[in-house]
Amino acid sequence: MISSLINVAALTETATHPAVVLQYVLGSVLIFLSVVLTTVILFQSAKDKRLSGAIAGGTESFFGKSKAKTTDRILSKVTVVVSILVVLVTVALVVIINCVPTT
Numbered sequence: 001m002i003s004s005l006i007n008v009a010a011l012t013e014t015a016t017h018p019a020v021v022l023q024y025v026l027g028s029v030l031i032f033l034s035v036v037l038t039t040v041i042l043f044q045s046a047k048d049k050r051l052s053g054a055i056a057g058g059t060e061s062f063f064g065k066s067k068a069k070t071t072d073r074i075l076s077k078v079t080v081v082v083s084i085l086v087v088l089v090t091v092a093l094v095v096i097i098n099c100v101p102t103t
Contacts, residue, residue: 019100023093030089037082044075 017100019096023096023100026089026093026096030086030093033082033086033089037079037086040075040078040082044079045072
């Protein structure tokens with residue numbers, strides 16, 4: 001019985017360790033960034049307009065074309081930024097997981 005109390009105390013101590021909390025926070029951020037990255041990639045129009053133009057409907061007017069270019073440019077920049085954030089958060093998680101001492 002005493003050994004189980006000691007194990008519970010050790011478990012609650014490691015669960016509230018700042019590195020463990022940081023792992024959960026960074027893991028949640030990584031999941032969120034992954035969903036955002038997937039969504040942003042799916043919103044981009046394809047460079048090849050064969051089938052995607054027929055499905056999504058091509059922009060025929062002058063204003064539609066410039067708006068599409070601007071939107072694609074913004075989505076492209078957002079994709080690059082979110083991709084860099086995903087890599088940085090992943091590296092931080094790996095470093096934290098490997099540096100936390102196990103008890």
